[in-house]
Amino acid sequence: MTNQTSQTTNEKKLLKQLYWRSFTLYAAVTPSKQGASGFSYAVQPFLDTFYKGNEEGRKEAMVRQMSYFNTNVAMYPFILGIVASMEKENSEKEDFNEESINAIKTSLMGPLAGIGDSVFWGVLRTLSAGIAVGLAQAGNVFAPIVFLLLFNLPVQILRFKGGQLGYSLGSSYISSLYENGLINILTKAASIVGLAMVGAMTSQMVNLEIVWNMTMDGEVVMNIQEMLDQIFVGLIPLVITLFSFYLLKKKIVSINVLIFGMIILGIVLALLGIA
Incomplete structure (x- = not known):
């Protein structure tokens, strides 16, 4: 009974740290990781606690938490809580599917960002x-304060309670899924949702439109962009994204090299009147 009480008290302390650390989500943003460093910082106390005495496991968890992350700040602690509970399960179960942690995190950040x-x-x-x-x-001088209170109080209540809810739900449901043998199905489904979200982000955030057209006697005989759209809408942004991913994963090209390369490519295509 004493051990259980001590563990509960410690978890409450960790959840309070999670809330305060969650404010640093976008303190250090990079194009390739967005809020990954803030996410890793917020969940670090849990990793230090759960993987105490397992340095290799802690290192792997730290690397795992540095994957791309971007969502709404009010919904973010809920995901933090779920991930923390899954890391706890991973530290206690040898057969835990580690891939499910990032799969769940990726699948949740898109829908919760929209909500x-x-x-x-x-x-x-x-x-x-x-x-x-x-x-x-x-003429009420307290108008700015009223605005801040009306907007921030619900947000902060949700942030604080969301972390606790995510942690408690994560622990109970993940354990139940393992007992029923459904964790692999959940992981696959979450991965599919995550990939769909990444695909949607690609179509929205990567833009390149061809403005050069084939002309004859001053008249446009073929609109290149319209022709490409008939083949596959967003074909060029998709090719650029896949090629960049190939360079990152297979050729180990630095993200900074890719960023400057895209800037130079954009300037050259603009000067040539192609895009």
């Missing part, structure tokens, strides 16, 4: 601003 952005940036911020603007027009 969080819609609810908090789209709805709550607008309502809070509307109330505060009305107060400001009436």
